Amino acid sequence: MRIAIEGCMHGDLDKVYQTLKRIESQNGTKIDLLLCCGDFQAVRNERDMQSLNVPLKYREMKSFWKYYSGREIAPVPTIFIGGNHEASNYLWELYYGGYVAPNIYFLGFGGVIKFGNIRIGGLSGIYNARSYRTGHHERAPYNESTIRSVYHVREYDVLKLMQVEEPIDIFLSHDWPVGITDCGNWKQLARYKPHFEKEIQEKTLGSGPLTKFLALDKCLPRRKFFTGY
Template sequence: MKIAIEGCMHGDLDIVYKTIQHHEQLHNTKVDLLLCCGDFQAVRNEKDMDSLSVPRKYREMKSFWKYYSSQEVAPIPTIFIGGNHEASNYLWELYYGGWASTNIYFLGYAGVVKFGNVRIGGLSGIYKDHDYRLGHYERPPYNESTVKSVYHVREYDVQKLMQLEEPLDIFLSHDWPVGITDYGDSKALCQQKPYFREEIEKRTLGSKPAALLLEKLKPRYWFSAHLHCKFAAAVQHGTDGSVTKFLALDKCLPGKKFLQIIDIESEPGPFEVLYDEEWLAITRKFNPIFPLTKRYANFRENSSASMNKQENREWVRTKLEERNFKPFEFARTVPAYNPSQRISDSIPELPRNPQTLSLLELLGLPYLLDASPVTGERIEVPASPAPSDFPTFDSEEIPIDDIDDIEEIEEAKAEDPTRD
């Protein structure tokens, strides 16, 4: 199986797909899957811009809306995680994972799926210590604070991933596991990015939870982005002889090293995205303590589950077999961007995504994503318009410049005026 890995996409789907297609033509080959390590920017319309953590003057439409509206269909099956520049309102609709558009699958805030027999896990967001133990209290419409904190990694999602016991082939994270620079050419990295040196020495460059997951899960491959440079490493795990090959990639811009294509052993195709039995059993077990306010999850409450692990697995397997392990179908919940007409202000802030509803019904779980961020009680939400009510429109792409988080740029320039 040939897999393309992409760093920070920043909404430039067309560029990435055209680059892969050029590679296929040049080498007379076929890429089976594209993996994106965050900053995907699944912006469907103008209103989604309010949930995108970039300065207002840089909020412009890129190309995802064409795929959301079905004007275009992704030519390669695509799986992505979230970073720190996302349409967080849309990703919250798909907290458990799901199709963001036809042939483009969001792995969820944390998740595991299979593509053929290749097992892929991932963790969305970036690590900030002050928010790590909090619950998922943010709800759209976000304010200046919550539009940033909503993409900060939470302990609840990490603990779910820590329960995995079956081997993973690939793991995706946006920021790097802290300490990963010990296993690669950190000297060359610091020559390229001099301001990394102090963080490396202080052990603050990267994510502590990601480092815990790397140590526990020991995947064959680990891919990241976020720091806008290419860096490779090989992590030897203890005495068992297993090795994780780590690769971080740059952002999607001309001249940047943002794409890598690898071959990975697999069964013969055709391949498709499938639900992972172990992961959904973990999701089912942990959902009763899903923290939906600032209060952190009470993991002790979950230690005496009504079903033991094996019983839970068997229950989930029976349900998934009814669907042949296939995720529920993509469904639009809001209108797609129309360049000649602004969308209506009456679109609800918290539409219930049919995929999420169907998955929770399959697992026998309640829908909790519209709970109050203060009390955890349900919020009354206006009914979403039917997807069939949303027309699609012809348009041409509006190119925009890439931009990082302004605070990050200013901090970096203070140390290195030549930073991208």
Template sequence: MKIAVEGCCHGELDNIYAEIARRQQSGGYKVDMLLICGDFQAIRNPGDLEFMAVPDKYKQLGGFYRYYTGERQAPMLTIVIGGNHEASNYMWELYHGGWLAPNIYYLGAAGSVLVNGLRLSGISGIYQADHYTTGHYERFPYNRSHLRSIYHTRIYDVHRLMLLDSPDLFMSHDWPLSIEQYGDTAGLLRHKPYFQSEIKANNLGSPPLLDLLKTIQPARWFSAHLHTRFEATFNHQHPVLSAPAAPTHEVVANPDEIVLDEADGMDVAEFEETAEVAKADASARIAVANPDEITMDDDDETSADVEHAEGALSTDAASVLPRQSRQSTYFLALDKCLPRRRYLEIVDVPAPIPVGAEGPSITFDPQWLAITRAFFPYLSLEARQKEMPDLQTMKAEVGRQLDWVKSHLTHGGAAPVRDVQKFTRTAPGGNAPPRGSHWYTNPQTEALCNLLELENAINPPPSTLTTSSIPVPGADSDPQGTMPDVPAK
């Protein structure tokens, strides 16, 4: 199977598909599937921009809405995860995964599917220590603080992935912590010298993702976020570090990065000026963060927002769960979609089931369905994450739930996704601003929860409607109800 892998999308879906078409024509081959590793920006209409954590200067509609409305068609099966610059209101509708648009599937906050027999798994968001052990407490229409915390990965989602058998392909936005040590570290620093302080302190990347890498040991791991191409090989039997990079005593500011700190009240021009000052006088401050990345200040979280779960489990599951049989994991990170950037790569992956004339087939992963059922009692929608049993106990429960999946569901749970989840527009699509902000119950989430005989705790239909509810002109019918209008921000 020929698979195109792309780093950060940032709304450039048209350009990504165009580049794939160019490579297909010049190479004389056909790409079967596209994977996008976050910052996808599924913006359906200008109202969705209010739910994306970036300054107004960077809020652009992009071209996704045309795929959402059907004006354009995705030319191949496209599977995406979320990053830290997303329309979080839409992503939350599909927390368990679902079609963002026809032929464009979102894996959810965490998820796993089978594509022609290949296990494709992934996790959305980025790591932030203050929120890792909290529940999914953010509430529509999301305040300023919640717009940034909602995309932080949670222990609940990492622990669910810990119990997967080794995936063939894994996607994340963040890099696993210290993965740069298993490739050309010196070359990375020559290209991105502002990573030096993070590498020296061993805090480049996500600690939970390193634990996840060691535990589930996928064959291939794809990432984005840091806006550079980098490859590494993590040997699970005998990890081999790269040679240490020679220190560059000069602190270098990232020339591309826009450093943003909304809490101090500066506008974008002041931020850019500050970055230039730091670039001119390196001794004045520590190295500036990645420039292509729009960084946000999370220091204004309230104590209630960051309340930790007492006794939260460590995610170092490699020591308590039986090891997978995989010898090594190939890691590849890619840049964002811009001219002359290395943002796209075509990889050949043998698939257990040959790809037919109609393209790849995507089915549910029975093991993931069992994990979803097993962990559902511990899904927390409050600041405090519910205490979860140890992973060995949960592994036994997943086994019991897998028996249920195989006996209760068609194809033993490996049913075609399209047979259960059918794309349905919820919000209106287009470049016209909607009237107010709306809560939508996504029929795909309802369908998946019904399949698994679980409550839809993510976006249940409102129990009552008020006369203040105003239908959005041009929106698809909403038989399950719309929440009362919330004034646009």
């Protein structure tokens, strides 16, 4: 099985699928699955854009609406999780996961599915300590506070994933797990993002709950982990 990984889609489905077609043509092969690690931006209409926590100048329809309306069909089965730039009102309708458009599947706020012989899990959103132990209280239309907290990871969703007994082959997250910078050149990262250095040294950069989840035996067999950041 050949799987393509997209960090953040940002609503540019047309461009991503065109790129995959070009890769298939150049390599004479077929891509079986596309995974997106958040910021998918499933914006159906202008009202959905009001739920996007982005500056007004970045609120664009892009191309998802074509796939939602049926004008276009995703040429590759697509599975995605939510990030921190989403049409949160629409994704909330599919809290437990489901198809947002033909051939495009949302894993939900925390979920696991099987594609072929591969088990794929994912956790949507980003970690925020203030919201972690609260309930999912946000409702559209969102205000300046809830438009952010709606995509914060909740303890309930992490604990739900911890109940999965069978091994997970691939896990998707928009967040970094704490300590991921130990696996790369964190000094170079700090040069690009100076405000990260203190968090790296204090081991607070990223999601602590995600780190604990990934340490469980169910995630160890193949260690395929993809993040949107």
